Amino acid sequence: MLSKLSLLLKPLLQSFRDLAPIIIVVAFFQLAVLQQPIPNVNDILLGTLLVAIGLALFIRGLEIGLFPIGESLAYSFARKGSLFWLLSFAFALGFGTTVAEPALIAVADEAAQVAAEGNIIAESEEAMESYALGLRLTVALSVGIAILVGVIRIIKGWPIHYLIISGYVGVVIMTGFAPNEIVGIAYDSGGVTTSTITVPLVTALGVGLASSIKGRNPMIDGFGLIAFASLTPMIFVMGYGMLF
Amino acid sequence: MELFTEIIVTILETVRDVLPIAIIVFGVQIFVLRKPIPNLNRTLLGFVYVLIGLALFLVGLEKALFPLGKVMAEQLTNPEFIYQGIGEDLRHALDTVRWQDYKWVYIFAFAIGFATTIAEPSLIAVAIKANEVSAGTISVWGLRVAVGLGVAIGIALGTFRIVTGTPLHYYIIVGYIIVVIQTAFAPRLIIALAYDSGGVTTSTVTVPLVAALGLGLASTVPGRSPLLDGFGLIAFASLFPMITVMGYAQVSEWWTTRKQTDRAPENSEK
Numbered sequence: 323m324l325s326k327l328s329l330l331l332k333p334l335l336q337s338f339r340d341l342a343p344i345i346i347v348v349a350f351f352q353l354a355v356l357q358q359p360i361p362n363v364n365d366i367l368l369g370t371l372l373v374a375i376g377l378a379l380f381i382r383g384l385e386i387g388l389f390p391i392g393e394s395l396a397y398s399f400a401r402k403g404s405l406f407w408l409l410s411f412a413f414a415l416g417f418g419t420t421v422a423e424p425a426l427i428a429v430a431d432e433a434a435q436v437a438a439e440g441n442i443i444a445e446s447e448e449a450m451e452s453y454a455l456g457l458r459l460t461v462a463l464s465v466g467i468a469i470l471v472g473v474i475r476i477i478k479g480w481p482i483h484y485l486i487i488s489g490y491v492g493v494v495i496m497t498g499f500a501p502n503e504i505v506g507i508a509y510d511s512g513g514v515t516t517s518t519i520t521v522p523l524v525t526a527l528g529v530g531l532a533s534s535i536k537g538r539n540p541m542i543d544g545f546g547l548i549a550f551a552s553l554t555p556m557i558f559v560m561g562y563g564m565l566f
Numbered sequence: 567m568e569l570f571t572e573i574i575v576t577i578l579e580t581v582r583d584v585l586p587i588a589i590i591v592f593g594v595q596i597f598v599l600r601k602p603i604p605n606l607n608r609t610l611l612g613f614v615y616v617l618i619g620l621a622l623f624l625v626g627l628e629k630a631l632f633p634l635g636k637v638m639a640e641q642l643t644n645p646e647f648i649y650q651g652i653g654e655d656l657r658h659a660l661d662t663v664r665w666q667d668y669k670w671v672y673i674f675a676f677a678i679g680f681a682t683t684i685a686e687p688s689l690i691a692v693a694i695k696a697n698e699v700s701a702g703t704i705s706v707w708g709l710r711v712a713v714g715l716g717v718a719i720g721i722a723l724g725t726f727r728i729v730t731g732t733p734l735h736y737y738i739i740v741g742y743i744i745v746v747i748q749t750a751f752a753p754r755l756i757i758a759l760a761y762d763s764g765g766v767t768t769s770t771v772t773v774p775l776v777a778a779l780g781l782g783l784a785s786t787v788p789g790r791s792p793l794l795d796g797f798g799l800i801a802f803a804s805l806f807p808m809i810t811v812m813g814y815a816q817v818s819e820w821w822t823t824r825k826q827t828d829r830a831p832e833n834s835e836k
Contacts, residue, residue, distance in 0.1 A: 522692075
């Protein structure tokens with residue numbers, strides 16, 4: 323009974339430790355800098371408790387669900403040796419997880435507004451909607467390609483920095499040609515694509531692949547998929563901005 | 567009761583977000599690989615935990631952190647707060663924005679960037695994996711603190727950029743050059759992980775708060791447009807962790823070689 327209780331309490335305490343910095347920062351600025359009382363104390367306490375329970379459950383779920391399935395997929399693919407299906411899976415995972423990403427939908431709508439105000443597209447509901455949808459598909463496509471290229475890299479064992487640095491060169495060159503209004507959005511779109519569920523899955527997939535292919539080191543070759551997924555959207559979005 | 571419906575709605579929304587991923591993953595496992603899923607019940611339970619956990623996490627953030635954080639971001643960027651202590655006559659004499667007046671904004675940006683990154687679930691996931699793969703060489707907390715510092719520096723610098731109105735791409739390009747130089751000197755094992763940590767930092771917790779800060783700042787600083795200058799903070803937050811994580815590896819490598827010179831070859835083999 324006691325051990326069961328501590329099994330429940332331990333992750334909860336850990337999540338509170340994870341949240342402690344936020345609580346301290348918010349309390350300090352509210353009370354000491356802005357010198358205002360904390361509003362709705364009850365709501366805030368309840369919310370913090372929910373966040374802590376949620377974080378503890380999420381991490382438990384990672385360990386027994388997301389990580390194992392990502393790894394088992396990677397092992398099965400490596401053993402089966404079907405490159406076609408592995409690459410299709412990589413693309414589908416990148417595209418499928420990005421196209422419905424709420425953060426991306428928000429950024430795409432904002433981008434459409436910027437474009438309309440900058441007279442790049444007509445200022446009508448319809449034009450803005452189709453612009454936002456086009457942007458979302460562009461980003462999803464770029465993430466799909468990123469994961470695909472990243473998986474090829476793991477299989478071939480290419481050093482990651484050559485690919486990433488060439489990507490940076492691509493970003494810098496595109497910055498010179500892309501319309502000014504799109505640059506900030508393009509840079510931000512790199513950061514918003516990778517969601518809380520995609521990251522553990524993709525990481526487990528990469529590490530699993532690198533550990534089951536002979537001659538690959540999971541540390542050197544297994545990581546890096548997320549890096550690709552945050553780089554290609556910048557290039558693709560600037561390209562999108564140049565086309566329209 | 568209201569809270570209960572909110573939780574249910576959020577769980578349903580999370581299910582909708584996760585559904586495409588689940589279909590792809592389970593579909594491939596069943597139809598392409600034609601293999602039963604090992605420990606099916608456990609894995610499904612894991613998915614359920616992830617769904618409920620994420621939903622509770624989001625509801626809690628909406629209840630506690632986001633409203634307060636957004637109000638604070640607005641108040642800190644409010645001219646009335648910025649110019650308190652500066653005389654009325656002097657304030658009108660100042661045509662140009664003085665970046666020094668925004669010191670609390672930078673400090674807040676730094677602190678909230680660090681604090682929210684420490685609680686970011688996807689970073690915890692990557693840190694757990696990196697710890698496991700590196701056989702404990704990379705500690706979960708070490709990586710999270712390094713990334714948190716990177717985001718903190720990035721967002722603080724990003725708010726400074728919005729206040730001064732300097733072009734975003736100069737900063738980003740200089741950052742890239744630093745990353746490239748560091749790549750040449752950092753231990754090889756850390757490079758891929760450092761690149762990854764750029765992308766994982768900005769999700770559930772950090773983005774909404776940082777966006778509120780950027781938007782608040784861009785709409786109150788004279789001469790800035792929220793639509794043109796409000797963007798870019800996330801880009802900063804994804805760039806600087808690469809620098810700090812490689813820096814962390816460089817420092818800890820230097821530390822180990824200094825402490826145990828005789829065991830160094832053994833360590834670098836791993």
